[in-house]
Each structure stands twice: as C-alpha cells, then as structure tokens.
Amino acid sequence: MNNKANKILITGGAGYIGSHVAERLINSKLKIIAFDNLSRGNRKLINKKTKFIKADVNNLRKLKKVISENNVNTVIHLGGLASVAESLIRKKKYYINNVLGTLNVIKACDKSSVKNFIYSSSCSVYGNVEGNVDEKKKPNPKSYYAYTKFKSENLIKKFSKKYKYKYIILRYFNVAGASNSGKIGEIGNKNDRLIKNLAIQYFKKNPKINIHGSNYKTKDGTCIRDYIHVSDIADIHYQCIKYLNKYSKSNIFNCGYGKGYSVLEIANILKKMKKETQINFMKKRPGDVGQVKANINKFKKTFKWKPKFNSINKILNSSIKWEKKLNHL
Ligand SMILES: NC(=O)c1ccc[n+]([C@@H]2O[C@H](COP(=O)([O-])OP(=O)(O)OC[C@H]3O[C@@H](n4cnc5c(N)ncnc54)[C@H](O)[C@@H]3O)[C@@H](O)[C@H]2O)c1
Numbered sequence: 001m002n003n004k005a006n007k008i009l010i011t012g013g014a015g016y017i018g019s020h021v022a023e024r025l026i027n028s029k030l031k032i033i034a035f036d037n038l039s040r041g042n043r044k045l046i047n048k049k050t051k052f053i054k055a056d057v058n059n060l061r062k063l064k065k066v067i068s069e070n071n072v073n074t075v076i077h078l079g080g081l082a083s084v085a086e087s088l089i090r091k092k093k094y095y096i097n098n099v100l101g102t103l104n105v106i107k108a109c110d111k112s113s114v115k116n117f118i119y120s121s122s123c124s125v126y127g128n129v130e131g132n133v134d135e136k137k138k139p140n141p142k143s144y145y146a147y148t149k150f151k152s153e154n155l156i157k158k159f160s161k162k163y164k165y166k167y168i169i170l171r172y173f174n175v176a177g178a179s180n181s182g183k184i185g186e187i188g189n190k191n192d193r194l195i196k197n198l199a200i201q202y203f204k205k206n207p208k209i210n211i212h213g214s215n216y217k218t219k220d221g222t223c224i225r226d227y228i229h230v231s232d233i234a235d236i237h238y239q240c241i242k243y244l245n246k247y248s249k250s251n252i253f254n255c256g257y258g259k260g261y262s263v264l265e266i267a268n269i270l271k272k273m274k275k276e277t278q279i280n281f282m283k284k285r286p287g288d289v290g291q292v293k294a295n296i297n298k299f300k301k302t303f304k305w306k307p308k309f310n311s312i313n314k315i316l317n318s319s320i321k322w323e324k325k326l327n328h329l
Contacts (some may be wrong), residue, residue, distance in 0.1 A: 002012045006241065007113075008030045011057050011079030011105060013050065014041030016186045017120065017172075017230060018078045020179055022047050024234035030241075036064070036079060039097075042187045057101040062107035074241055075084035075118040075165075076285040077105050080148075083191045084124065098148035103155050110163045116244040117156060117167040118237060123152040123226070123256065123292045125171060134295035135171070135252045143287030145297055158249075166250045168240045173256030173294050175233050177315040178322030185322030194263060195227065195315060198270050199323035207277040209267040213284035216291070222263040223297040226256035226289035229309030229318070240301050253302070256294030257310045269316060 008025055011020040012035025018041070022032045026049045034046055037056040046052050051070070055062045057079045066072070080098040081087070087094040102119070109117065126133050127140035141147045156167050176195035178185030189196045201207035214221040236255055243249075264279070271277040274277070309315065 006074060006245075007033070007070050007072045008076060008241070009033045009035055009067060009070070009076045010076045011035045012041065014038055014043065014046050014052070015078060015079070016045070017175055017233060018076075019045035019047065019184045020230045020234040021076060021078070022050050023181060023184060024231070024238055025241075026050070028238060033066060033071075033072065034281070035066060040190060045184050045187065048133065055167050058104050060104050060107055063105065064112070067112050067114060069109055071113045073113055074118065074244070075105060075109065075114055076120075076237060077102060078120040079105075082145070082321050084143045084145045084191060085285055086190075087143055087148065088287050091144050094144055094148050098145075099291060102152035106155055106159045106163065108294075109165050114165050115248070116241060117160070117165045117222045118240050118244075119152065119156050119167065119169045121153050121169050121171045122146065122149045123173045123254070123294065124289070125153065126292055128289040130294055132258055132293045132295035133254070135254055135298055142289050145287070147258070153252075160196065160250060162300075166248050168244060168250065169252040170240070171252065171254050172233060172237065173228055173254070173292065175230050177229040177231065177318040179231055180318070180323070182325055185319070185326065186311050187326065194225075194266055195319050198266065198316065199279070199319040201270060202274065202320050203323060203327065207270060207274050208280060209270060209277060210217045210280045210282050211263050211267060212282050212288060214281045216284075218262055218291055220262050220264045224260040224262050224286060224293065226258065226260050226293045226309055226313060227305070227315055228256050229315050232307040232309050235308070236305075239305055240303075243303070251302070253299045254294040254296055255299065256296060257307060258294050258296045259310055260293040266312070269312070287290060
C-alpha cells in the first residue's frame with residue numbers, strides 16, 4: 001500500500017475501537033487524524049502519532065476543513081453513541097449523534113479528496129435471528145440504537161454515487177478485549193458491556209455478575225452473542241482500506257467469529273476463576289435480542305484473512321490485563 005497517499009480520518013478516534021484502529025494503522029505507517037468530541041472518548045487512548053481534533057461530527061465546516069487540509073482519502077466513521085439501553089430513553093440524542101452525525105460526515109465527503117468510506121455498523125441491525133446470520137438477511141432492528149445504525153447504513157449507500165466514494169459497511173458483532181500493546185483498552189463502562197464488566201468484577205473482593213433475562217429461547221435461557229477481539233476488528237479496517245484501494249468496490253461484511261456464547265457461559269468462566277462470584281438473574285432489558293451470531297463466509301472468502309485472537313479466553317484475559325493496568329493509570 002502507498003502509505004503516503006493514505007491519510008485516514010477516524011471519527012470517534014479517541015474511543016475504544018477507534019483507538020485500536022488508529023494503533024493498527026499507525027503500525028503500518030499510515031497517517032491518522034482522530035476526530036472526536038470526547039463525549040465518551042478519552043485523551044489517554046489517543047496515540048502520540050495521531051493528529052487529534054477535538055470536535056463534533058455535527059460540525060460540517062470543521063470536518064470539511066480537516067479533510068481538505070489533510071488531503072484525507074479514507075474516512076473511518078466510528079463517532080457516535082453505542083448503548084442500546086440509553087438509546088431507548090434518549091432517542092433524540094441518538095438521532096442527532098448517530099443519524100445526523102453520519103449524514104454530516106457523508107456531506108463532508110462531497111467534492112473532496114475522500115474515496116473510501118468505512119462505517120462501524122452493528123449486528124443489532126439484524127434483530128433476533130436463528131443460527132448464523134449472513135449479510136443478505138433483511139435487517140430488522142429492534143432497539144433505537146439499532147435503528148440509528150441501519151438508517152446510517154442506508155444514508156452511506158444512498159450518497160455513495162453522488163459524492164463519489166466507495167463504502168464498506170462493517171457489521172461488528174460484540175467487540176471486546178484490549179490491545180497486546182498494553183497502552184489502550186476500554187475506559188469506563190457506560191455501554192454496560194459484559195466482558196468489560198467481568199474484567200472490572202475480577203478485581204473486586206465479592207464479584208457480582210448481573211444477567212438480564214433468563215427465559216430467552218436459547219440453550220440456557222440467557223442471551224447469546226458472538227464476541228470478536230478488538231485487535232482483530234482493528235486489523236479488519238486495515239484489510240478494508242487495502243481492498244477499497246485495490247478494487248474500488250462497495251461492500252458489506254459481518255465481523256464476528258461465527259461462534260456464540262451465552263451470558264451464563266461467560267459468567268461461569270469468571271466463577272471458575274473466582275469461586276466467590278455471585279451470579280444474579282435480573283429482568284430482561286428492553287431492546288436486547290435473544291441471540292445473534294455471524295455467518296462470516298463472505299468475509300473469509302473475500303479477504304482470505306485469519307483472525308489472531310479468536311478465543312474467548314484470549315479476549316477475557318486481555319480485558320483483565322488491561323483492567324489491572326487501568327487501575328494503576
Ligand atoms: N463496541 C462494540 O461492541 C460495537 C459493536 C457494534 C458497533 N459498534 C460501533 O462502533 C463505534 C465505536 O464504538 P466504541 O465501542 O468504540 O464506543 P466508544 O464510545 O468508546 O467510542 C465512540 C467515540 O465516538 C465519540 N463520539 C460520540 N459522539 C460523537 C460526536 N457527535 N462527534 C464526535 N465524536 C463523537 C465518543 O467520544 C467516543 O470516543 C460506534 O459507532 C458503535 O456504534 C461498537
């Protein structure tokens with residue numbers, strides 16, 4: 001890849017996934033500009049080799065200026081809000097940040113140097129599905145968050161021809177874990193994520209895991225999710241930039257490992273490590289779906305790519321290692 005020609009703008013670049021994508025691309029000597037309003041991100045996650053712009057994606061003038069001054073050719077749009085539960089009570093906030101925010105990033109690509117647009121969508125667009133879902137499955141978003149991701153996907157598709165960019169929509173399944181570098185990981189748990197929570201509980205004297213819902217139509221009644229290590233997700237972005245530069249072709253890909261774990265199975269891993277762990281069963285959370293697992297045949301066929309961290313233990317251990325470090329930061 002011609003690294004000099006690749007200037008990458010990452011919205012949400014000070015967030016959990018954004019910082020891992022930045023680190024991965026910097027390791028391949030790409031130039032990164034992180035654009036983030038820090039509403040959920042953290043300065044500690046910003047790589048020293050990144051140019052950082054503190055601004056909101058709804059600031060079109062700023063976006064246009066940054067793209068043109070830096071001759072950006074690839075936008076990776078991750079900036080947005082990511083909690084299913086919060087989205088149900090703060091719909092307007094989610095509409096502004098996720099839908100209007102995406103529309104703004106799209107508009108900033110008009111008459112610009114941007115050729116490639118990569119978007120962080122979510123498996124939540126599928127809703128509740130049986131078995132491993134592929135990209136052809138008609139989306140059926142169940143939560144407001146999922147609706148904002150699906151709406152954003154459609155806007156990206158709609159304007160691709162007019163604004164002359166090719167896109168890759170990545171439907172991430174559940175992203176977890178932390179970089180081997182030990183420098184970045186998830187800070188805070190506003191999004192109430194299971195693996196992060198498990199890592200926090202690991203260091204408590206009396207660990208507690210709350211399981212929301214125990215009568216879903218799954219093997220043990222608790223929700224099933226497909227977890228993917230954040231460093232594999234980060235590498236997928238590098239593969240996508242290469243793909244877009246080479247083929248200039250728009251596409252949609254699921255990003256998971258194709259294997260589902262129930263919440264109870266994961267909670268029991270912690271219980272095995274820490275016998276005193278208490279598992280509490282709570283009411284179902286509105287917006288949660290029973291199960292979602294990826295069919296990743298399309299991704300594997302297109303990229304001939306192998307994940308490096310596809311084991312639930314690697315994910316958990318990296319998360320725990322990061323949590324230990326975070327407590328001493
Ligand atoms: N983590 C997952 O499992 C997962 C799964 C599917 C999709 N996603 C998507 O991936 C993206 C990144 O998620 P994350 O887990 O890193 O969350 P995160 O909250 O750590 O990162 C999001 C970043 O976007 C920034 N941001 C929010 N609104 C903004 C705005 N209006 N202008 C500029 N910056 C803004 C936040 O400050 C934060 O740094 C999100 O769009 C999310 O919907 C995440």
